[in-house]
Amino acid sequence: MSTLPSVSAYMDKSFTTLSPDMDVYKAINILIDKGITSAVVVDKQNHILGILSEKDCMTLLCKGAYHSLPGGQVKDYMTAHVVTIPPSTDIFTVASMFLKHFFRRLVIADEENHILGQITRRDLLRVIKEWKKEEKNVKIAPIM
Numbered sequence: 664m665s666t667l668p669s670v671s672a673y674m675d676k677s678f679t680t681l682s683p684d685m686d687v688y689k690a691i692n693i694l695i696d697k698g699i700t701s702a703v704v705v706d707k708q709n710h711i712l713g714i715l716s717e718k719d720c721m722t723l724l725c726k727g728a729y730h731s732l733p734g735g736q737v738k739d740y741m742t743a744h745v746v747t748i749p750p751s752t753d754i755f756t757v758a759s760m761f762l763k764h765f766f767r768r769l770v771i772a773d774e775e776n777h778i779l780g781q782i783t784r785r786d787l788l789r790v791i792k793e794w795k796k797e798e799k800n801v802k803i804a805p806i807m
Contacts, residue, residue: 671750674780683738713741
């Protein structure tokens with residue numbers, strides 16, 4: 664590939680979001696039913712407020728270890744600090760971020776902190792697969 668591909672070429676534009684006021688057990692059911700490890704929490708204007716991950720949900724087990732499981736809303740358990748990147752970020756920067764942190768996904772946002780999409784480690788595997796396929800199709804001309 665001659666140019667650095669950006670996240671916008673590989674990001675998932677269809678994604679699951681959660682409301683901060685949603686019951687946390689309803690949110691857990693959504694994560695399980697959709698087979699996803701986390702979902703971005705947004706307000707009614709689609710501004711990013713946080714992210715609810717499997718790890719965040721484990722807090723319920725810890726808090727309920729000797730009692731019944733606690734209740735609450737998504738906002739009570741979500742991680743409020745969400746690392747976001749602009750859609751122009753190149754995939755090499757994204758790969759580096761995934762290697763440095765335990766993120767499974769990165770949220771793509773605009774300047775007003777509206778969610779535009781997300782990219783996962785699996786999406787980067789698709790990039791590798793695509794590049795390898797292109798590499799096989801490139802014929803190197805012999806030097807004369």
